[in-house]
Amino acid sequence: MWNPKVKTITALDxxxxxxxxxxxxGGASLHELHAGTGLAKATLLRMLFTLERRGLIWRRIADGCYCPGEAGPATRHSAATDRLAQCAAPALDRLQAEILWPSDLTIRRGNAMVVCDTNRAHSYFMIRRDSIGFRISMLRSAVGQAYLAFCPDKERETILAGLRRSRRPGDALAHDRKALDAMLERTRRQGYGVRDDSFGGDYDKARAEQNDRLEAMAVPIMAKGGRVHGCVNIVWIQGVRTMAQMTRQHLEPLRRTAADIAIRMDGPS
Structure with a gap:
């Protein structure tokens, strides 16, 4: 066996x-890395910063965990989600610093939207956090309405066909074609999705039964060719700001954020 008489590079190792x-x-906190390696946190942070600059890892906004970059092994499903979250992280940080209100990054999974990252933990405002993987109504939420309105026609019809087979209260709008078409037309015309008046955060329950006391508006992250990568929203406390005030003050930063994410997603991987 070849045994060169050279020393290994300890820092690289x-x-x-x-x-x-x-x-x-699949994702580890600084504390977990410290416990697992025994290295000082200051040393770990320097290493993490270096690896992050190389694209080998990225830091999830929701919990601060360090996750494998695109070079790491992953299933196709998780790789697409991780790439979106990785591309979105700096843009979501900038948006939150600019407007103070928090945002969620969501993707479609089947006939619902799912949170894949959020900066609620870092918001100036104390707002209930939805965990990673939290399922959101496609028809009643701002992110769901934005996705449905701007996704390709064939994909939309596939989603709606699935929702029409559902007996869940949260999917009932799928059976009312007139109301559904009106919602889609309104969303396209204004360029963003909003919560249904009856939606209080729970998939099926009406706001009168369960109310998270939040409002939201959302825009799609458009891919080349007309696909939708996902949606990003702004969430605020009900009654503190009106929808008109929020759109006037923050819609353009939200659209700019979605465009920035799309550019990174459509760039070289």
Missing amino acids: RGLAMLEMVRAS
Whole structure:
């Protein structure tokens, strides 16, 4: 066996060991990396910053965990979600710093929308957090309405066909074609989705039964060719600002954020 008489590079070895730990876990906090490697947190932060600049890892906004970058092993499903969250992270940070109100990044999973990242934990305002993977009504939520209105026709009809087979109260609008068409036309005309008046955050229950006391507006993240990567919203406390005030003050920053994410998504991987 070849046994060169050279020393290994300790710092490189430690960095690779930490990268393997991040990849094996799918996402690890600074505390977990510290416990797993025994390295000082200051040292870990320097390594993490270096790996992040190389695109080998990225930091999730919702919980601050470090996740494998595109070079890491992943299923096609999780790779697409992670790429969107990775591309969106800096834009969502900038948006939150500019407007103070928090945002969620969502994707379609089947006939519902799902939270794949959120900056609510870092918001100036104390707002209830939805966990990663939280399922959101396609028909009643701002992100769902934005997705449906701007996704390709064939995809929309596939989603609606599935929703029409559902007996869940939260999917009832799928059976009212006139109301559904009006909602889609309104969303396209104004360029953003809003919550249904009866929606209080719960998939099926009416706002009168369960109310998270929030309002939201959302825009699609448009891909080349007319597909929709996902949607990004702005969430605020009900009664603190009106929809007219929020759109006047924050719709353009929200649209700019979605466009920035789309540019990164459509760029070289």
